[in-house]
Amino acid sequence: MAPTENDGLGKFELADRGLRRTMSFTQLLLLGVSAQIGSGWLFGVLSAAGVAGPAAILAWIIASILVGLIALAYAEIGSMLPRSGAIVRYTYLTHGAFSGWIIGWAYWLSAVTIPPIEAIASITYLGGKYPGLHLLEKKDGVDILSWPQGILLGIVLMILFFILNYFGAKFLSESNRWVTIWKLALPTLTFIGLFFVLDSSNFHSFGGFAPEGVGPIFHAIASSGIIFSLLGFRQALDYGGEVKNPQRNVPLATFGSIAIPMVIYTLLQVAFIGAIRWASMGLSPGDWSLLETGKWADGPFFHALDSANLALLTALGTLLLIDAAVSPLATGWVYLGTATRTSYGMAVHRNIPPMFQANNRFGIPWISLIVSTVVACVFFVPAPSWYQLVGFISAAAVLTYMMGGVGLPVLRRTAGSLPRPFRLKQAGLWSLVGFLASALILYWAGFSTLANVFTATFIGLPLFAGYYAWKEGWAPKVPAVVLGVVFLVVWVWIARSGGWVLTADGGQSVGGWSFWPYFIAFAAALIIFCVLLWALCTPVGRLHIERSAWLLWLLLGTLPISYYGFYGPLKNPPLAFPWGTLIEIVLAISAYFWGVRSGFETDEIKDIVDSVAGDGQLPEEQLV
Template identity: 70%
Template structure:
């Protein structure tokens, strides 16, 4: 007989009972800040300037505002239901298990790919300063990790991240406190010193303030590591089940971990643009688009300080090499913990085996931590460079943030009795803005990145059917197995024959299908899978699938909008700027209102509400305040 997954009253509400609520507000805030001041400050300023020139300054400020808009919805959700792996778990509460799996899978992929990119950042800086390590070699002008030296060193760093996480959130947060102070002080000292040698002509003399136009500013936000550098506000949500007084501390830490990095990064961008020495880079003045292949690409600030020829700045450059290890390492070990808690959240909802919820004696989900470490190491193979991996991570992570905007109105409808220490005003105005902003960032990432993200997201569908679908009793094991195997085989064939994903150049492999053929076949296969799953499922399964169609539409409609838009591969796109962006806004609004309408009172949400009703709202609120 098929094993049925039972929910049991209070199971979801008390799922975090094994986790230790040991973090203070300061520790939680520092986790968020530390997660953002990592490899981003070492490389993103060069990448952003390469996209937008001096106008990269605006990109940081705009990105900060956009992240703040996304965080509005999560501020209420985080104060209402602080949970470990929160961003993954909220989707299950509003749109059920199928949507929850798609979002959770994408979020987990983004989380586990951040530790390897931080390891790549460490090895890129050190390999550039000490070529005798043989960590790096050039591939199409970009520094990538070598085999075996570079990749083996990266795996060793991943094991170091694992060890720090294994011994508990308290050790992680305590060690992170002092590292974060270092990570704030050294970048501050860097831009202060570089201001002394600032060359104002770099801001206007070589093509003007926006030498490549307005459009690349938005592309830089999504693809140059800017959004990647500002994603750390989610740490306050992902560690919400392990912090004292979460209703107060989670929202405060969320806002603090947005404001501090935005200010810091904007000042660093000013300092870097002003410090550019074109001849030392090996470039002609104004060759902004070649910055990523310049001599400074393996260590932008180190070379900027070294080229000044001032002894004091050279000494600071030595400290910068130390920080090239410290900052990314600290971010890497924080995000490995995030990946583990994301897998833990998937385990709470039984999308993965319950063993992923197993905690060690330090209160850490150790199985989830091991799996996250192993999968993270795999990313060294297809993307052994910081510049190659950053766009994928940014788009995959921001894609999952649409759930805050669409989920908040649903929770207002299904769980009005749960106390909300922070309550967002004018939710009907801010929620759709939060949703659309997240999708615009994904759209601005560009077609190549988006094609890889959507392909990687849908590869998780067979895993859902093989485990959750038949374990839950939606459909019997035999059709579940056949459906998953057939889809996986067809998906692999389309990905290879189409030639649009996993290409080293970011374009299309020779001999691949035209985009029209690829898009039609890919969309048809995904829709066929979902329709067959619905047809084979019981009434419960059909309800969950029907609550997910809006998300399938959003992903499949965004792909052609991206291809035919300014950020696609066409030289003369029919949806040039800003028309493609406006089309994406229209797609986003359709998906938002559709998603709000089909959100329902899930079994997990009923479970949580029942626990409040049994004890009384006031008693529940008092209990939460005491935590």
Template identity: 80%
Template structure:
């Protein structure tokens, strides 16, 4: 690494010196595109149509715009501070270690679950084409992985992802380049082919273009795989420490990996809706909500091409079976790299042992890679379907993406001297808009998804007490251990007794608590844990905990609004559309203003600024939008 690349690296950032800057703009862009054109294009269009009908086309358009707005703030931050595991690290720089851990844990959960879901997509498509493989079994009318054939094959695919990541970012990006070209060409050929058999009735008959109303359009964005398919722009950020000329290449790759998949997916949704053959699916025309249990669920585009009874499209369907392996595999191995760099980023900020920063001779954090691979395989044990996992992953990811919007104004205030090769004009406005976009997508995910995501996110708090708070001498060892154990026990008890977590149908188990008893206990456990951690902490710990209050306010408030809104469990919701969304918007505005005020100059940020002042700054031309 040359001297210029070391500028701005303080003592908290020295680990990045062990990484190799070997990736070009094209390779970085292809990583982002490849991560998004995975299982989402194979299954997302059917799932979205099942939620919103033909109006799923609008859902893709709206989602693309929202993700673009979310990405704007990250373009400036990513060019200013290109770091591997970037998204998980920025929160530490603006809001401290407590908020950083909450966001980092949620981000790691979302990243580590994507490789297995991509493997599940491969197994599902192949199992649907060749039932004799016994990869799938029916449970509650939905295809899930069978034991042992389906699950063992999924684990073998995870092993393949591991090998491809082990040999370094350059090897990963080079092998991914040709896969990405394939993944762009075949979906393009698919929607062009399906336009030949377009049935216009599917767009305006069977309930009209918006058969279920406006509200499901936004629900589809968060739960059907749309957001899951469009959030791959983070690859450009998370590989920032391994890119040549990151000040230019990171923002360009970030925006490019939003626009290209957004256009492609919208066209694919149009083609799929037009190609629906209700008789072939075994469904009555207009049964949009039954698509996931229809005969096309295990391979939507393959069946669409096959039902056209055209030789040319039949040949394309054969290629699609190949792509059913290639596309998810390409996304899976890229996201395993993301999960690896997320673990690396958590270790840089000392939330987990420093061994997670250890690089092999190819510059890959190998301990983080092993742990991410093993934990990913755990998600095969319940053997869920693609459709069941995608909402959880999307909401967990979106929870973390709101931090770009709230973090940029803080960095403008705490680090005004850092060079900004990409400078966002009217940043306060666009940062706020991006933050609200993420907050609204989180709300649209629905109560059932949110309660599972928040439960999984906060169950990581004992680790923070046991490891970070004690090792950083915020809290003495004994109080930290006792507090962590007590919270863990209470949290598991709430998840079991409340009856809202890990239910097969997204509802509540029999005998569970009513909402308010459950919510009061949920909020009390979280607040009491944070309050006691504050009481036992020194002045440094107290500052970090105080500056996280706005985040807890937003998440708890969103849970209440989502319960009473149209995306909650109530048959007759108190907050019909759009009132629930408007209340969430107000909640988001208050959280954004509070969050910006809560940001402060952390020790990490001070160190980066001081190192930059001592070493000069890269001579990059400023680009403004």
């Protein structure tokens, strides 16, 4: 039966009934691991070394710890409320529809861009090995997909991802099991093989272990693909409505999918740095910042194995070419499923039409799947490279992850009676720590990345005004639509004129505004939109908008700190490391406590609590 306009609100627990709980713990764990061992291991180690030098090894370890801290809050929430499209849905339960829309839109953007970047990774390795296929072309010294061969091949791969997802979560997880075993075996063999040809001088001779100092270690975490590679733990949450015994399996799979990749990636980083041969790269020894333009950039580990001139390692390099297809593609099809469940979750809360909840006979939200596939293909049009897309995806994902830390204390207050198979001890402390971890990773991404991410995130607000607000009866249709259209036009003009968005080199385009005119216009447009929408809304709508002020405070406050900080565009930043980081911590702490106070008992959480009031546990059919 097709969903109706009344599905979702007031019937929150019924929304997932069409999904099927078929996944085992092992399948869920392997989905998380598979999502993290994709293009990150093929390119992330080179990108991280290009930012931090040998100290990139520490960046992987620190990043894994930070991700673990972020996951703590989600372990309790995920075991208590296992839902498909989980992360995007929790914000609605704690802070209402306006915050939920902002976070949901950012989360969907991060998820829907991962399948194309994984396809780009496979095509880049293939095109680097076989240049006669003309899959790549050079732009500003970086390999990007060519037109038509490279981009059309990417679209074909997206169609393959669609087919694998269409036939159900069980089909996806079963096919993923064997692929993941392969994906674990090849990286393991690679770092074992390269350990025999390590050049120890690479770790200390060319500028020392941290040639650029401590600051770049943290920048590498956010911008080079490290966080991008480690955020797959969310698969255990996003598929929570389709797993058996979710209260036990969701938290176990969450932490397992962090620990396994941490070990593998750290060892791979050590092996790659030791395997660097500067002459083979066409670079002078110690040119860490130029690694992405060197001759190894289109296939770092393949070239590392090939340059060793050992028959066994050359053979392993051939297997690596096969893995360059298998690992990213397996990750890509998993994340297309994530994007599908994200739009499904948004439809449950009626931020988008309820048709996005419609399931096929395999229990898959098929309309959401089609839309996610089409939008993902759009990201091939600008013909980006892996290195250019990864920072955007990482920052957009981390923006959404901070909601676990601020959401858990709210759920302790508003849904204290719900069963908690996993209960986090000292939850107040660890929620704050996880929130700070997310905020700092976001700050470390750098000003240019944040300008792009925040612009893309808020460009979705006209849809909230023009569809959700009037559908809920919060605002009259015509004024809401007009407000959305005007904001969209102004927002695009600011982005274009400011010169910080969609630039080829990640900097500012010629003729762009200086920071303060840009920031004032950016902040003013956003605040005026929110104030006018608030004025149009009923008291209920106003409540939802008001309870999102803390989030806008955090995001807008981060921009000037980032601009004047170590990770901004200024050559001599006044907020040199660690001062910018310390100021960001103060800002994040204020936002955290404001955010916790802003959480309230939403209609959805009331619905859930009422459903367990009788016997203290969710009915079996409602655990999906």
